[in-house]
Amino acid sequence: MKKNMLKGNIVLLLWVVSLLLSAQIPAGYYEGARGKSGAELKTALHNIIKDPKVLSYGSGANSTWYGFTKTDVRPEDGTVWDMYSNNHVEFNGNSAAAGMNIEHSFAKSWWGGAKRTAYRDLHHLNPSNQQANSAKGSWPMAYVTGKKTFDNGVIKVGKSNNRPGGEISAWEPADEYKGDFARAYMYMVTCYEDYASDWTGNSVNQLDNNTYPVFEQWTVDLLLKWNREDPVSEKEKTRNEAVFSLQKNRNPYIDFPDLAEYVWGDRKNESFDPDAGSSPAIIHPVDGSIVDLGINTVNSQLSYMLNIKARNLKGDISLSVTDNHFSVSRSVLTKEEAERGVNVELTCNLADVLEYSGTLIITGGGLENAVSISLKAQAVSNIPxxxxxxxxxxxxxxxxxxxxxxxxxxxxxxxxxxxxxxxxxxxxxxxxxxxxxxxxxxxxxxxxxxxxxxxxxxxxxxxxxxxPAPVPMISVASLDGDLNFSTEPGMASETKRVNITGKYTYEQIHVMVDEPFEISVDNREWFRQIDLSSAGGTVWVRLSDSAPEGEHVSELLLSSEEIEEEEILPLSGLVAVKKAFFEDFETGSKGSYASGVVTCSKGRWLFDDALMGAQNGDLKQGKKSARIRNGYIEMQDDKAGGIGTLSLYAGLYGSDTNGKLSIWYSSDSGVSWNLIAENIALTKTLTKYIYPVNISGNLRVKIENTGGNRINVDDIEMSDYRVSGVDDIGTSTVKVGVLNGVLWIEAPEKSSYSIYDINGVLVRTVTVINRTEVYGLPLGTYIISGKNVNGGVKILVR
Missing domain, CATH: 2.60.40.10 (Immunoglobulins)
Structure with a gap:
């Protein structure tokens, strides 16, 4: 018990610290919205927040579930903050938490699903209990006023008469989250204003196919009501900052709680000023909000800790309460305390069996008007x-x-x-x-x-x-880790199993994939679509032997006539020509810095003052990488065929702040060494470095830490030596050249290429469509790497 309490206190402390240290809105971020209102304001906001740098969908590093570990943590116990149920579920690293889905509050079937950016946008994604997720489906959001089909005490699903013209099916969030979801919906139609003509499916009862007002009038009224009645909370502010740190865009309706009024509400004919909040104000609690101290028996006392936070005060503030049954622990807060944020205790003495009401009044500090917070409490004579x-x-x-x-x-x-x-x-x-x-x-x-x-x-x-009657649902889980596949041209990839379970289902479950992926029920015959019984089963997934070279992204799609929302698992794969030399350090083990030889994935390596790192602080592509303290790692066997281009990933271990590496090659089995690169300064990000070597013969490589602090090295790749001195792309359809000091790349299909400087540091990534000129490169030598440019080609810009 004490251990759990300590854990909760630590999490709470970290959460409070994060609030105090949270980033502010970048200066000038909303400048483009100044002076605008209504439809013009909404479009200006769209131009500010569009194109978020979304994470990958699902589980794994830099994925949605990784994002949730930053955005959706309950401060009291560190569990997943589920706005769709009262469950407290432990996080599962960067993988899906037990019994939970990634829920699109703004239904994914309304705008095209996984193929669009909105599918991965954390501003409207939330971790959700599976059953609540299935029950919610893709229905519009409204008050559930008729027969309920689902109610877990947090969300309700059922019939609603909110929309004029008759009942619709809808879902309703808890009161404490109504404003959260309203502001998420406002964000979605603003950030993705360009989806206007694509709104489809069950959105027909909530949205129209236009850029303004987008929402049907009944929805405008509903969202504005929820935005007013459930003001922006500290949870939302903290989450907005966390999402901003990941996606580099913000929800403006959280940054400016009254912004919705300028777009759709009472102030839509007034000009918006992002600097209007510079006058003295109470940030929390919001003027007009309600504090419920709870319920207890007569002749007892209720208490409530209220956080008060202000900005731009000109002096101290005073606190007082009406109704002598209520009291507040502080009557005066200094300017410094209030602007930092401080807790005060509210109490109510329950002398009689009745419902008590009072008001907390905040004055002074230069506030233009007093801030009034309604207080209520209840005394009962029996067990409530x-x-x-x-x-x-x-x-x-x-x-x-x-x-x-x-x-x-x-x-x-x-x-x-x-x-x-x-x-x-x-x-x-x-x-x-x-x-x-x-x-x-x-x-x-x-x-x-x-x-x-x-x-x-x-x-x-x-x-x-x-x-209510059971809600049909499909649960799905990979039995073999992330659904990432790799193979060579002409060969099918390894297979991975996916377990599919139908619960309260009576119709067949349809399982589908797009090319070049394929599925099987027996790991022998392969198809693009199969049907399982309502109970589900196990299917195998793989990349087919006809998959073309390159990266492939798709999804495993599960559907049933009984279930409104499809279940989706992301799939990814890579088809690449076998590398001449590739060391990923996934094989072998070494847990100490003592000198020793380790047999790794590609061959034997001497680890001197180095080990195989698999801790959280180790930067790595897979599960392990080499960690070098003050020594080096050295190949113990020669690579035949020479070296055309050498590349590797490297970065600083853990919290270390200084680290450099040098790279050497030997043509006499390690008797003497020649320098490839010297004292490369590393960062805390695992970064790819690439170097032309262009040496024939039998060679081996040594990588040395020359910076004093620990470093990680991973995924060392070497191409064979070519007579041309660089990798031969003579048979490739990709062309690279320089015209009038401007680098150009020509490719027959849309592809991405990386440009490195002579020290192997990434300078720029460009997307090539037909022929693309790369402007702004200083004079010098560059290495271009990408599709059909195996290992990289060196070119001089002058």
Missing amino acids: ALPATDITSEGFLARWVHLPSIKEVTLHVYTRDGDKILPLDGYPRQCFSEDQEAWVTGISYDTTYYYRVTSGDMGSNEISVFI
Whole structure:
């Protein structure tokens, strides 16, 4: 218990520190929106935030799940912050957490799915409980006012009469997140304004195919209401900063909580000024918001810690409360305290059985108007039972308020047949009062249950719970790690297994892939589409033997007539000619710096004051890399065929701040050494360096740390020596040249090429379409690497 508390305290401390140190809006970031309003303002914002640098989708380094470890961590215990359920699930490194999906709050079927940037945009992606994800589907967002098909105490799914003209199917978030999702929806139609003509599917009840106002009027009214009633929270601000650090774009509706009014609301005819917030203001709590101290028995006390934060104050501020049942622990906060952020304690003495209301008033400090926060609390004479949460077809969570004088309560669960009460099997049963909740199982769906708790002469109110029918869902998991494949031209790749499970499903599950991937149910016959029974099964996936050379990105698509939203697993693959020499250090092990020979993936290496690094601080392409302290790594066997071009990845280990490497080659089996590159200064990012060697014969290479601090080296690649002195691209359709001091690259298809300087440092990456001129390169020698330029070609710009 103490260990868990310590962990939670540390996480909370780090979260608070992150708030204090969070980045500010870059100067001039919103300058393009100044003076605009309405449709013009929305388009200006689009031009500011479009083209986010999105991560890869799914699991792994620099993926969506890696992003969630930065953006969606509960500060109290370090678990995944799920806005679709009350579950507290531990993170699973950079892989999917148990029982969770990546949820597109703005449904992916509305705009084309995985083939578009919005599919990977963290500003509207959230980790979600699988069942809630499946239940939500691709329905519009609204109040659920009719029959519910899903309710887990956080989100509801069912019928809504919000849209004029009749009921629609919709989903509704919890009150505490309504503003979060409203601002995410506003962000999506702004950032992806250029998708306007593509809105499709179930978006028809929420969006129109235009750039303004985009939302149907009922949705405009709804989102503005939620934006006002659930103001921007510290969670949103922290998340916005975290996403900005990853994607380099922001959600402006979080940065400026009243911005929505200038685009769609009461101020859409007024000019927006991004600097309008320079006057004294209380940032938290928001003027007009409500603080609920909770519920307890009469003759007890309730307390609540409220964080107060201000900006641009001209002096101290004063705090006071109305209604003498309420009190506040501080009456004055200094300017410095308030601008830094400080907690004050609110209390309410519960003298009678009633609902208490009061007001916290904040004045002074140059505030133009007093800030008023509504306070409420409730005193009861019996045990308060609370509404059930986590309601599924299999069970629900019954809840009550713990009263300090009671150790145990009796939980009664039953159905009714007229006036007759029919207890559920196993009930009533005893529970510890301090648990405040108990799982109820063994139930039937499409049935209303009731529960109450008692202790001696005290009893609670009665809570009713309707159990919805099961929600059909498909769960999918790779049994063999990430679905990344590699092979050579003309050869099928290795196969990987994917387990697919249908739950509450009765229709077939359709499994599909696009070329050049293929799937099988027996690892022998291969197809692009197969159908599984409603229970699911295991399929094998691979790159086909007809896959062309190059990188391939696709997806494994799972669908069923019963399920609105398709399930998608990302696939990626690489088809490349076998490398003449490639050492990835994935084979072999060495855990100390003592000198020793290790047999690695490509051959034997002498590790002198070096080891095989597999820790979090080690920079690596796969699971391991070489870590060099004050020594070197040296090949113990010659490479036949000479060396045309040599490349490697290198960077600084852990928190080390200085590190350099030098590269040598030997043509006499290590008796003497010749310099290739000297004292290359490394960074904390694993960076690729490439060097032309152009030496024939039997050679070996040594890589030495000449900087004093630890470094990592990985993925050493060497091409064979060519008579031309560089890799032969004479048979390639790629051409490289210089005209009037400007480098040009010509390719028959759209491809990306990397340009390195003579020291092997990446200068620029360019996308070539037909013939592309690369302007702005200083005079010097450069190495161009990319598709059909095996190992790189050296060229002089002069």
